[in-house]
Amino acid sequence: MTAHEPPDPAPAVAYDAVVLAGGAARRLGGADKPGLRVGGRALLDRVLTACADAGTTVVVADPRPTSRPVRWAREDPPGAGPVAALDAGLRHTAADAVVVLSADLPFLEAATVQRLLTALRTGDAEGVLLTDADGRDQPLVAAYRAPALRRELTELTSAASISGSAAGGGLTGLPLRRLTAALDLTRVPDPVASFDCDTWDDLATARARIREHGHVLDEWISAVKDELGIDLDVDTGILLDLARDAAHGVARPAAPLTTFLVGYAAAQGRGGSEAVAEAARKAAALALRWADEDTPEAKPEAPSDAPGPDAAG
Numbered sequence: 021m022t023a024h025e026p027p028d029p030a031p032a033v034a035y036d037a038v039v040l041a042g043g044a045a046r047r048l049g050g051a052d053k054p055g056l057r058v059g060g061r062a063l064l065d066r067v068l069t070a071c072a073d074a075g076t077t078v079v080v081a082d083p084r085p086t087s088r089p090v091r092w093a094r095e096d097p098p099g100a101g102p103v104a105a106l107d108a109g110l111r112h113t114a115a116d117a118v119v120v121l122s123a124d125l126p127f128l129e130a131a132t133v134q135r136l137l138t139a140l141r142t143g144d145a146e147g148v149l150l151t152d153a154d155g156r157d158q159p160l161v162a163a164y165r166a167p168a169l170r171r172e173l174t175e176l177t178s179a180a181s182i183s184g185s186a187a188g189g190g191l192t193g194l195p196l197r198r199l200t201a202a203l204d205l206t207r208v209p210d211p212v213a214s215f216d217c218d219t220w221d222d223l224a225t226a227r228a229r230i231r232e233h234g235h236v237l238d239e240w241i242s243a244v245k246d247e248l249g250i251d252l253d254v255d256t257g258i259l260l261d262l263a264r265d266a267a268h269g270v271a272r273p274a275a276p277l278t279t280f281l282v283g284y285a286a287a288q289g290r291g292g293s294e295a296v297a298e299a300a301r302k303a304a305a306l307a308l309r310w311a312d313e314d315t316p317e318a319k320p321e322a323p324s325d326a327p328g329p330d331a332a333g
Contacts (some may be wrong), residue, residue: 033137037074038109041123054123059230062153070128078109104191122160123215126226133212136163145206153211262304269311
């Protein structure tokens with residue numbers, strides 16, 4: 021590598037994910053919280069999209085339809101609490117790093133998951149978690165070293181066995197802070213990604229935020245890709261410019277039809293984001309040529325000695 025070349029990007033961290041989705045949602049009146057929708061997508065599906073590159077994703081809850089394939093697990097007994105649920109999910113993972121998430125995070129993104137994993141990989145801590153707007157730890161938006169979690173789960177189970185509380189493997193009803201208190205943790209403030217939907221007001225806030233001008237387009241594109249099963253990142257700016265040029269230079273209905281044809285052409289060529297960009301470039305150039313033909317400069321001038329319309333033939 022020469023002095024002028026940028027360093028290679030850090031390799032992605034191999035990880036598994038455990039999503040806890042079996043809570044009672046008491047503050048929501050017992051509603052099916054993972055199935056509640058924000059931006060047309062179930063909260064659980066939004067979280068699964070954020071950890072889509074996990075080697076194995078385990079959802080601890082009763083099985084339900086999801087936008088992505090997952091492995092299902094259940095704590096014993098069901099409803100035994102977050103520590104028992106985490107233990108049940110962790111038993112189905114093998115990676116040294118595990119991302120642990122709740123199923124009610126409407127603003128969690130893949131970039132945040134990778135930020136947690138990168139901090140875990142580059143530091144010495146046993147876990148990296150987000151803190152919310154009030155500075156509180158959010159242990160269900162975190163990346164952990166799996167051996168450290170297993171060590172502390174074993175310690176808690178052994179302590180419960182010694183004290184005679186063996187129900188549910190000794191983990192029933194334990195709060196997560198009993199588990200995380202013994203871990204060496206790094207904290208990352210992020211009031212947006214850590215926002216969870218515990219109440220109906222929280223849900224209303226999330227639904228309102230994604231409709232704000234700065235978020236609505238990205239949210240809509242993500243929702244459409246999930247609905248259609250498309251895992252493709254494209255430059256939306258190119259497509260918007262193409263739609264503008266087609267609408268202005270040809271006719272307004274040309275905008276959606278042209279962008280459809282660009283996508284179809286890219287799919288026919290079995291191409292990815294680069295194929296979409298190339299097709300969009302060609303279509304945009306065509307739209308500009310089309311528009312240029314309708315300018316005064318593009319109209320041929322009659323020769324000065326040409327007969328006028330009233331000249332005798």
